Amino acid sequence: MNDTPGWVPPGSASSEGQGAQAPGPAQPADQAGPGAKWSSEQPPAGQWSAPSVPGPRGGGQVPPPGPGWGGNPHGGWGRPAAAKPGVIPLRPLGVGEILDGAVSTLRAHWRTVLGITLTVSVIAEIGNILVARHLLPEPVEIDPAADPDEALRQAVDALQSMLVSLVPIMLIALLATLFTTALLTVVISRSVLGRPVTLSEAWREARPRLPQLLALTFLVPLAAVGLVGLGILPGVLVGGAGGAALIVVGAIAAVPVAVWLVILFALAPPALMLEGQNVVGALRRSAKLVSGSWWRTFGIVLLTTVLTTIVQMIIATPFGVAAVFVDNDGLGDLFSAEGPNFGWPYLIVTGIGAVIASAITFPISAGVNVLLYIDQRIRREALDLELGRAAGLPGYTTEPPGGAPGSG
Incomplete structure (x- = not known):
């Protein structure tokens, strides 16, 4: 069963059930054995060169590829220039090209992109x-004169209060990420x-997924x-100074594993949206x-x-400073012993800054994620050929003998 479709439009069925007459997409590197980049069944060297493309007078060849693109070391066939x-060239991308592609998408489709991000950001904010005004618990007061045991208890209570406060905010952030990821993909x-794509078209294609x-x-x-949580659980159960040490050790051991897991599955959302995969298949x-x-x-x-993060800080900082001065009560309490007690004016002004920052940074984050996915497939599965055919480009419409590269 082929789990590497070529280029499936979002919202369509998975290509795992394609018939024998469907265009053969590039196969995944893992199907050719450990560490292989392409299928072992490649055309013999020299049997497929860059396809011809009509020139101004009906003839001519595709210009030779740039440096590093003269041929595939695993097969002997060449790619079109x-x-x-x-927004991106159809070849493996550099880091700057991935970032530029994300920004170019924002510029090229700014009405659709800002329509998505502004709507989601306003609702989320x-x-x-x-939540900040009505649901979050009051901060735990820390007594600087408390004995060590009491200070530790207060620190644990403060940590629990902070975690409880983060739960609703994280849920809202995840839901905002869900809709922006789906539509922006x-x-x-x-x-x-x-x-081009309109907001209604993006919604119609993304909704089934x-x-x-x-x-x-x-x-x-x-x-x-x-x-x-599993890493710090022993320290929490033990408690005291020894438990605190175990929490630190557990966190040091668990956080790198969690980061490894998050990066390993970072490309799952675009795989789910663009390949018609289920959750397990996307992972x-x-x-x-x-x-x-x-x-x-x-x-x-x-x-x-x-x-x-830097962009968000640059945008949000002026709004935060302005909000402090707008909220007279909060400004009066800023240096008081109880700390600031900001009200609705502060929350509204900072919220406006957060909306503007999110409207700009959401497309960049989503764009980098999708373009990184496309880049990896170009590098491993020659997706550039499939994209060229999907775009109807001259020179990409003819497959090499034996099907698409990597097919077997």
Whole structure:
């Protein structure tokens, strides 16, 4: 059974059930044995060169590929010169090209993208404001003069209060991520092919995949949190100074495993949306694509997180400062012993800053994730040929003898 479809439009059925007459997509690297990049059944060297494409006068060949693209070391066939029907060139991408593709998608489809992100961000921020105003518990007071045992108890209570406060905020963030991921994945997949998409079209294509994406969105973070929880559980049960030491040791051991798991499954959402995979299939596909490129994937995800965090801070900081001055009561209590007690003006002004920051950073994060997925498939499965055919580009419409590269 083939679990590597070529390019399935979001919302369509999985290609696992394609008939024998359907265009043969590139096969996954793992089907050719451990560590293989392509199927072992490749055309003999020299039997397939770059396909011809009509020139201005009806003839001519595709220009020779750039450096590093003269031929495939696993097969002997060549690729067409990298075309760029949309926001990325159809070849393996560098980190800068992935980031540029995400920003280019925002520029090229700004009405659709901002329509999605602004709507989701406003609803999410309203939820955060209501939670902060009505549901969050009062902060635990810490007595600086308390004895060591009492200070430890207060610290544990403060940690529990903080975790309780984070639960509703994290739920809202996950739901916001769900809708932006689903809709923006459709937009970005179209932008790669240079095709426009409206908000209604994105919603229509993404809606059938939302239940499975919802399960996937919650599954991976819960698994990571569960791993960290298991790591610190012995220290929590022991308690006291020894328990605190065990918590630190457990966290040091569990957090790297949780990070490894999150990166391993980082490409599952686009796999689910673009391949018609189920939840388990999407997790398996992500693990296969990330395998052997974990550190590269981790570096790109980390860089994107740092950049989007900096952008959020740059945008949110002026709003935070303005909110302090707008909220007169909060400003008067800023240096009081009880601390600031900000009200509705503060929450509303900071909420506006958060909406603007999210509307800009959501597309970048989602774009990098989808383009990283596409890049990995180009590197491992020659998805650039499938994308070129899907875009109707000259020179990509003819498959090499024996089918698409990697088929066997």
